[in-house]
Amino acid sequence: MITSFQNSMTRILKQNLGDNMNTAVFYITDNGKKTALKISEKIECDVFDKESLKNIKFYFDNYDSLIFIMATGIVVRKIAEFLKSKKTDPAVIVCDDKGKFAISLLSGHIGGANEIAIKIAEILGGTPVITTSTDVNEKIAFDVFAKKNNLYIKNIENIKYVSGDIVNGKNVGLFSDVDIKGNIPKYIIENKKCESNVFITALKKDIDKRDVCLVPKKYILGIGCKKNTPFCNINNAVYDFLKNIDVKSIKAVTSIDLKKNEKGIIDFCNNENIDFITFTSKELEKVEGEFSKSDFVLKTTGVSNVCERSIKCFDENAVIIKNKTIYKGITLALGEIDFVCRF
Amino acid sequence: MITSFQNSMTRILKQNLGDNMNTAVFYITDNGKKTALKISEKIECDVFDKESLKNIKFYFDNYDSLIFIMATGIVVRKIAEFLKSKKTDPAVIVCDDKGKFAISLLSGHIGGANEIAIKIAEILGGTPVITTSTDVNEKIAFDVFAKKNNLYIKNIENIKYVSGDIVNGKNVGLFSDVDIKGNIPKYIIENKKCESNVFITALKKDIDKRDVCLVPKKYILGIGCKKNTPFCNINNAVYDFLKNIDVKSIKAVTSIDLKKNEKGIIDFCNNENIDFITFTSKELEKVEGEFSKSDFVLKTTGVSNVCERSIKCFDENAVIIKNKTIYKGITLALGEIDFVCRF
Missing domain, CATH: 3.30.420.180 (CobE/GbiG C-terminal domain)
Structure with missing residues (x-):
C-alpha cells in the first residue's frame, strides 16, 4: 500500500512487472534520469530523484521492487539497515547510470530480482548480472519453483542445503503428494531419500534438518x-x-x-x-x-x-x-x- | 592486523593486490571453490569456505579487501550490519561461482574495489561490473585522484557534489598550492570558482558546502x-x-x-x-x-x-x-x- 508520494515522483502507468508488483526507480545523475525514463517507458513504475534517497525506509516497506540507477555502494549503504529476510524484502536491482549493467542485488529468487534484472537489461540494451548459483549453473532453484507453483516454503532456511547440493552436483530427493508435470531434472530423484530432500505435501510433516517442505495451496x-x-x-x-x-x-x-x-x-x-x-x-x-x-x-x-x-x-x-x-x-x-x- | 585464523583457511602467498592490501576470498559451492583457487593462484590472498561466513565481522575488520564467490544477496545481508563509511570499509567484490562477473560492490573508489574487480575479472576471464558514475562516464573521480596522489580528503561528504557536477557535464573549479602535472580534463577549470570546487592545499581552509579540500602529505x-x-x-x-x-x-x-x-x-x-x-x-x-x-x-x-x-x-x-x-x-x-x- 502506498500512502503518500514525494514531490519528486513522476507516476507513469505502463505494463506491470507482474503479480501487481509496484516498482520504484531512483536516479541521481542526469544520465541516470535518462536511464530511469527509458525504463518507465516500458514498465509501470514510479520514478524518483535523489531527494527520495533520504527516506528509503518508506520505499523499502511499500514497494515490491526497487530499481536504483547509481553505484552499488550507495545502494548497499542506503538499504543495509532495513533488511529483514529474503522471504519479505523487496527485489533490489542496481543499474549503472548508462544502463550497461542491471545487477540483481537482493531477493533474486522469491523477490523476483533476477527476472526483473533480465527485463531491465532488455529494455536498456545492457547485460543482466545474476549471481545466484542455481541460475549461474543453470540448475533448478526450489524457491523459484515454489513461487511459480504457488507453494508455501515452510523451511526457507533449508533452501540453501537443497540448492547447495544441486549446484555441487549431488542428487536431491523429491516426495510429492500432488501431480508433477514437465521435465524433472535428472538430479532430482523421486521417492528416494538423499542427503537433502524436498517434500511437496499439504500434510503437516516433520522433516530432517537439510530438507525443505513445500505446501501446495490446494x-x-x-x-x-x-x-x-x-x-x-x-x-x-x-x-x-x-x-x-x-x-x-x-x-x-x-x-x-x-x-x-x-x-x-x-x-x-x-x-x-x-x-x-x-x-x-x-x-x-x-x-x-x-x-x-x-x-x-x-x-x-x-x-x-x-x-x-x-x-x-x-x-x-x-x-x-x-x-x-x-x-x-x-x-x-x-x-x-x-x-x-x-x- | 590479523590475530587469528579459522581452520578453513588456506594461506597462499602470491603477488599482492597493491599497497600491502590483505585479501580474503570466500566461497560456498564446489564451483565457487574452483573460482576461489583460480584467484589465489594469481594474487596473495587467504581462501575461506562457507563456515567463515558465520564470523564476517572479523574479516570485515581485519582485511582490506573481501572477495565473495556467491550471490550478491547473501553478501549484502552478511555485511549489512558492519558498514561504517566509505573512508574505512574494506573493498567488497562479488563474483558468481563460475566467475562470469566480478562486481565492485562496496568501496569502489577509496577502498579500491573497482580496480580489484577489473583484476579479478581478468584472472577469471569474466566481466568487471563497475557502477560508480564517474567510471561509467569515464570522468575523473577526485576520491580516486586523492588516493593515487597521497592527498587526504578533508570533506569526503562533499565528494558527491563534485562527482555529481562532473558526471552531469558541469565544470568544477580547481585551486592548488602544489604543482600539477598530466592532462587536466577540460571540465576542470583552474583558479575559477564554479558551483563546486576542489582545493589542494596544506593550509587550513574554510570552504563552501559543495567544495572539497584535499591535503597534500608534503x-x-x-x-x-x-x-x-x-x-x-x-x-x-x-x-x-x-x-x-x-x-x-x-x-x-x-x-x-x-x-x-x-x-x-x-x-x-x-x-x-x-x-x-x-x-x-x-x-x-x-x-x-x-x-x-x-x-x-x-x-x-x-x-x-x-x-x-x-x-x-x-x-x-x-x-x-x-x-x-x-x-x-x-x-x-x-x-x-x-x-x-x-x-
Whole structure:
C-alpha cells in the first residue's frame, strides 16, 4: 500500500512487472534520469530523484521492487539497515547510470530480482548480472519453483542445503503428494531419500534438518459463524477441523458477504496470510449440487448453507472433501481444487 | 592486523593486490571453490569456505579487501550490519561461482574495489561490473585522484557534489598550492570558482558546502622530547608550531630510535594516523648540513640535534622550512618534501 508520494515522483502507468508488483526507480545523475525514463517507458513504475534517497525506509516497506540507477555502494549503504529476510524484502536491482549493467542485488529468487534484472537489461540494451548459483549453473532453484507453483516454503532456511547440493552436483530427493508435470531434472530423484530432500505435501510433516517442505495451496476453507465470534474460537476450530492438514495449504477462506467485516475471520486470515473472499446470498444460492441445510442460517442469511456453497462459488470444480462441521457458533467445510506442479 | 585464523583457511602467498592490501576470498559451492583457487593462484590472498561466513565481522575488520564467490544477496545481508563509511570499509567484490562477473560492490573508489574487480575479472576471464558514475562516464573521480596522489580528503561528504557536477557535464573549479602535472580534463577549470570546487592545499581552509579540500602529505615533522612527555603537551606544541598548516599534511613524524617507544609521540601519531619513523644516532650524525646544536641533547642521545637531522634522514632532499623550535621539553622542526599531483 502506498500512502503518500514525494514531490519528486513522476507516476507513469505502463505494463506491470507482474503479480501487481509496484516498482520504484531512483536516479541521481542526469544520465541516470535518462536511464530511469527509458525504463518507465516500458514498465509501470514510479520514478524518483535523489531527494527520495533520504527516506528509503518508506520505499523499502511499500514497494515490491526497487530499481536504483547509481553505484552499488550507495545502494548497499542506503538499504543495509532495513533488511529483514529474503522471504519479505523487496527485489533490489542496481543499474549503472548508462544502463550497461542491471545487477540483481537482493531477493533474486522469491523477490523476483533476477527476472526483473533480465527485463531491465532488455529494455536498456545492457547485460543482466545474476549471481545466484542455481541460475549461474543453470540448475533448478526450489524457491523459484515454489513461487511459480504457488507453494508455501515452510523451511526457507533449508533452501540453501537443497540448492547447495544441486549446484555441487549431488542428487536431491523429491516426495510429492500432488501431480508433477514437465521435465524433472535428472538430479532430482523421486521417492528416494538423499542427503537433502524436498517434500511437496499439504500434510503437516516433520522433516530432517537439510530438507525443505513445500505446501501446495490446494484447499479452500468455507466458513460461517455467528456475529462477533472471537478470533481464538475461529482459530481453534480451524486447527481442530484441519487436523493433519497444514493451514498453509489453504489458498482462500470463503464466506457470505454479510461476514465480510467479521473481525474474527479477518484476523485469522491476516494472521495466516490467506485471502478472504465473500459472495452474496444470490451467488451462493445459484451454486448447483447437494448441500446440508440449516433453517436458522436460511432465516438469517437468505441461503440455507454458507460454508460449502461458498467453496463452490470460489471454484465450481472444487471437491468438498470435508462436509459442513459444526463448532460452537462456527461451521466449516473444506474444498480441494485442482493442483499441479510444473517443472 | 590479523590475530587469528579459522581452520578453513588456506594461506597462499602470491603477488599482492597493491599497497600491502590483505585479501580474503570466500566461497560456498564446489564451483565457487574452483573460482576461489583460480584467484589465489594469481594474487596473495587467504581462501575461506562457507563456515567463515558465520564470523564476517572479523574479516570485515581485519582485511582490506573481501572477495565473495556467491550471490550478491547473501553478501549484502552478511555485511549489512558492519558498514561504517566509505573512508574505512574494506573493498567488497562479488563474483558468481563460475566467475562470469566480478562486481565492485562496496568501496569502489577509496577502498579500491573497482580496480580489484577489473583484476579479478581478468584472472577469471569474466566481466568487471563497475557502477560508480564517474567510471561509467569515464570522468575523473577526485576520491580516486586523492588516493593515487597521497592527498587526504578533508570533506569526503562533499565528494558527491563534485562527482555529481562532473558526471552531469558541469565544470568544477580547481585551486592548488602544489604543482600539477598530466592532462587536466577540460571540465576542470583552474583558479575559477564554479558551483563546486576542489582545493589542494596544506593550509587550513574554510570552504563552501559543495567544495572539497584535499591535503597534500608534503611535510615531515621532526621531533625530540624529554622522556615521558605527556601526549597533550606534544599535541598542543605541534598545533601551535604548525599554526596555519593542516596537521593532515604531515606525511611522517621522525625522531631518534631512543624515542621509538615514547608514549606521547606514539599516541599523537596514532591519533592523527601519521607514520612514526626513528633513526639511530649514527644515522642522524651522518646527515650532511648545518643544524642547530644542543650539548644537553648530545650528552643524552649521542647526537647534537634530533628534530632537524631526523627529517633529513627520512628524505635527504627535504627542505627544512621551520627550524628547531623549543617548547617545554619538546623540540620541533618541519621539513618539506617534493610533492607533485598528477592527473
